[in-house]
Amino acid sequence: xxxxxxxxxxxxxxxxxxxxxxxxxxxxxxxxxxxxxxxxxxxxxxxxxxxxxxxxxxxxxxxxxxxxxxxxxxxxxxxxxxxxxxxxxxxxxxxxxxxxxxxxxxxxxxxxxxxxxxxxxxxxxxxxxxxxxxxxxxxxxxxxxxxxxxxxxxxxxxxxxxxxxxxxxxxxxxxxxxxxxxxxxxxxxxxxxxxxxxxxxxxxxxxxxxxxxxxxxxxxxxxxxxxxxxxxxxxxxxxxxxxxxxxxxxxxxxxxxxxxxxxxxxxxxxxxxxxxxxxxxxxxxxxxxxxxxxxxxxxxxxxxx
Numbered sequence: 001x002x003x004x005x006x007x008x009x010x011x012x013x014x015x016x017x018x019x020x021x022x023x024x025x026x027x028x029x030x031x032x033x034x035x036x037x038x039x040x041x042x043x044x045x046x047x048x049x050x051x052x053x054x055x056x057x058x059x060x061x062x063x064x065x066x067x068x069x070x071x072x073x074x075x076x077x078x079x080x081x082x083x084x085x086x087x088x089x090x091x092x093x094x095x096x097x098x099x100x101x102x103x104x105x106x107x108x109x110x111x112x113x114x115x116x117x118x119x120x121x122x123x124x125x126x127x128x129x130x131x132x133x134x135x136x137x138x139x140x141x142x143x144x145x146x147x148x149x150x151x152x153x154x155x156x157x158x159x160x161x162x163x164x165x166x167x168x169x170x171x172x173x174x175x176x177x178x179x180x181x182x183x184x185x186x187x188x189x190x191x192x193x194x195x196x197x198x199x200x201x202x203x204x205x206x207x208x209x210x211x212x213x214x215x216x217x218x219x220x221x222x223x224x225x226x227x228x229x230x231x232x233x234x235x236x237x238x239x240x241x242x243x244x245x246x247x248x249x250x251x252x253x254x255x256x257x258x259x260x261x262x263x264x265x266x267x268x269x270x271x272x273x274x275x276x277x278x279x280x281x282x283x284x285x286x287x288x289x290x291x292x293x294x295x296x297x298x299x300x301x302x303x304x305x
């Protein structure tokens with residue numbers, strides 16, 4: 001066979017152009033990949049190396065093999081894992097569910113809807129420090145606004161952050177209040193990407209509001225839902241600021257979640273090897289959960305034609 005030719009009679013430039021485009025693509029994504037490896041993968045790799053040593057930042061590191069990993073599995077660590085699971089599930093379920101409800105209610109292009117959208121999303125862009133300090137005051141059992149509102153309706157004051165039975169739930173609610181704007185905006189984008197012809201066809205077939213949501217809106221929001229499920233799960237595992245500022249892991253250890261536990265082991269008890277082992281386990285759990293979520297829900301994801 002002869003080589004393909006251009007209109008001028010010479011060899012086709014397509015293979016060479018494709019090769020240049022391929023290298024251009026590598027060049028464009030290269031800096032991002034390098035920064036990702038430097039900021040994320042290198043610390044994890046370094047933590048994996050430190051995890052097989054015992055080190056307190058003062059004395060010389062001593063090789064101990066997998067001893068740090070064995071030391072992790074204790075009653076304290078199991079409580080941390082349980083706290084983290086409860087916190088993560090509560091944040092993901094409530095923020096994603098409430099975000100979907102708000103997106104459906106505010107899915108309009110009126111100026112009033114835009115004001116509500118901006119108001120709800122504004123809490124998401126505020127720093128965790130400001131939000132935590134605000135809610136410390138609001139939840140104060142003596143002088144807080146919540147205590148005052150309870151007294152107005154003649155209900156007893158509640159020690160939201162000082163009672164070990166409800167402290168973790170209080171952190172979940174504060175986190176949902178701050179982050180609900182994120183899933184709302186993403187769901188709004190997903191709703192506005194659904195073709196209006198599908199709703200018109202469903203209405204002509206006699207479908208009511210609930211049937212249109214169930215058979216049109218929800219199936220076409222599954223890609224958005226999967227994306228939010230993964231990103232919110234990862235974000236919920238990183239709830240350090242709110243714990244550090246509002247409860248410091250207390251009362252007792254009822255609000256110690258995984259990231260705060262790593263901080264305690266590294267910078268309060270100076271057990272760098274144990275903290276690094278916890279980091280490696282943490283990284284493996286996040287990767288496994290992300291893959292599992294994608295594996296379970298990928299067959300249920302529907303896209304608009």
